[in-house]
Amino acid sequence: QSVLTQPPSASGTPGQRVTISCSGGSSNIGSNTVNWYQHLPGTAPKLLMSSNNQRPSGVPDRFSGSKSGTSASLAISGLQSEDEADYYCAAWDDSLKAYVFGAGTEVTVL
């Protein structure tokens, strides 16, 4: 069971907006930044959103991130077929002295 809670799946049609939630606690999201990773089959994971809401170079601006209290979210505006992937949130946990991940959300473009 993951420390951070994500929905197992999300979907939308091309052009729609999809939001993925990530819920944690005071020792992880409540105290530290959240980073998001995108994983496509057969490739290495990719940092998609850094420090809650910062897009690394090369990440399209249709991706956005936010954090409030012990929850975070990743939004994909203008969903595209190439966005079909697994998305993971992650944060350092001060109590566990460990990095914790969500179980991942599989995004499907209908």
Added chain:
Amino acid sequence: EVQLLESGGGLVQPGGSLRLSCAASGFTFSDSAMYWVRLVPGKGLEWVSAISSSGFNIYYADSVRGRFTIYRDNSKNLLYLQMNNLRAEDTAFYYCAKGDKINGWGSWGQGALVTVSS
């Protein structure tokens, strides 16, 4: 350009050992904390271990503590993960990654597959 290249993966029996290596280039390795993260098929990403730039501070996931050892050779730009007493649940793609706990892991290797099976 940052490059990370893992090696040392393979098939091993339960209870066996493997050592993964990660060759780093394109950045000042001795200034960078490094990480091992694994992707368990059908389950997702799991952080395994972290080591500070000097090697002084080391952290492990509970699932591997006491069995895995992370270390580095800054003179050779190499990161290692010694894995002992391997279990079936350690089967995964193992990635070395560069970054920090605030901004995340922006650079990843291509991964090394470790399969633990009899």
